[in-house]
Amino acid sequence: MDDVQNVTLPTIAMLGAGSMGRAILSGLLAPGVQVAGVRVTNRSEARAAELAGTPGVTAYATETQADANRLAVDGAQVVIVAVKPAMVRDLLAEITGSLAPGTVVVSVAAGVNTETMESLLPDSVSVVRAMPNTPAVVGKAVTGVSAGSRTDPDDLEVVRALFETVGEVVEVPESQLDALSTISGSGPAYVFLLIEALTEAAVQKGFTPEQAATLVNGTFLGASELLVSSGEDPAELRRRVTSPNGTTERAIAVLSEADLPALFARATDAALARARELAAG
Ligand SMILES: NC(=O)C1=CN([C@@H]2O[C@H](COP(=O)(O)OP(=O)(O)OC[C@H]3O[C@@H](n4cnc5c(N)ncnc54)[C@H](OP(=O)(O)O)[C@@H]3O)[C@@H](O)[C@H]2O)C=CC1
Numbered sequence: 001m002d003d004v005q006n007v008t009l010p011t012i013a014m015l016g017a018g019s020m021g022r023a024i025l026s027g028l029l030a031p032g033v034q035v036a037g038v039r040v041t042n043r044s045e046a047r048a049a050e051l052a053g054t055p056g057v058t059a060y061a062t063e064t065q066a067d068a069n070r071l072a073v074d075g076a077q078v079v080i081v082a083v084k085p086a087m088v089r090d091l092l093a094e095i096t097g098s099l100a101p102g103t104v105v106v107s108v109a110a111g112v113n114t115e116t117m118e119s120l121l122p123d124s125v126s127v128v129r130a131m132p133n134t135p136a137v138v139g140k141a142v143t144g145v146s147a148g149s150r151t152d153p154d155d156l157e158v159v160r161a162l163f164e165t166v167g168e169v170v171e172v173p174e175s176q177l178d179a180l181s182t183i184s185g186s187g188p189a190y191v192f193l194l195i196e197a198l199t200e201a202a203v204q205k206g207f208t209p210e211q212a213a214t215l216v217n218g219t220f221l222g223a224s225e226l227l228v229s230s231g232e233d234p235a236e237l238r239r240r241v242t243s244p245n246g247t248t249e250r251a252i253a254v255l256s257e258a259d260l261p262a263l264f265a266r267a268t269d270a271a272l273a274r275a276r277e278l279a280a281g
């Protein structure tokens, strides 16, 4: 991701311009990324209209143009499906007749597996699943990608290049993609929850909301950068903050009572169970 210069991508159709669709679009439209063309569809006209003015983008709203999705995929080499999981099957049924042989359909939808999607599309179309996360907006996504049964290495390379425009890409077997989603797909929400909680504690201690945001956001950013740039074990970095018999030790003792590893295991198990419900349709 550090060098997205000279990336050339084929014509892409993005179906669904919600949180995730727009986050991916921000990477595709970044300087240095050459895309043969970008077509975007969205159900509501308001969001499509916001994007319609973007240079290089053609936007359609299904609300006002019934064949918007079919128009967008016609001639596109890569189709990104970024609607809610419950809508994926209907959307694929809608576009199946408009896909050219060799098109790569990439779904970012949680749960819905490639076998289901392949069964709804022609044999000549390859299906890939991707699980990005919202830091794509700032070029810091982590995206898991998994090939379907009809995906050849070139297809996967295109998908990798596409998601590298918004961050890092990790290839995993599809059997692990829902688990990956519970970690990095949902992960930004866990981090924001921790930030919200620590900010609330700061405000309770008398800091203004602005001061609290500076203290907490700066601490998360600084700690993350320290972790990544030092390459050290987070447990060791934590120990360096925790002076023997000091203040942090008391705080960590309280936090440890909550058994955070067990709590995160339960939370991610719950997310995984939901992915399986979504897979069932
Ligand atoms: N949010 C996240 O962090 C992540 C989400 N995902 C996946 O991304 C997908 C989208 O999630 P998210 O962006 O959060 O959801 P949103 O509800 O924000 O986005 C979905 C978008 O799809 C549009 N839409 C609905 N039906 C159609 C249609 N038939 N044709 C074209 N557009 C349509 C909606 O339009 P309207 O303006 O009318 O609502 C909406 O803008 C989900 O499958 C989710 O599992 C994956 C990884 C992370």
Ligand SMILES: O=C(O)[C@@H]1CCC=N1
Pocket (backbone or CB within 6 Å): 110, 181, 185, 186
């Ligand atoms: O909550 C969801 O279902 C999606 C998938 C991962 C992140 N957001």
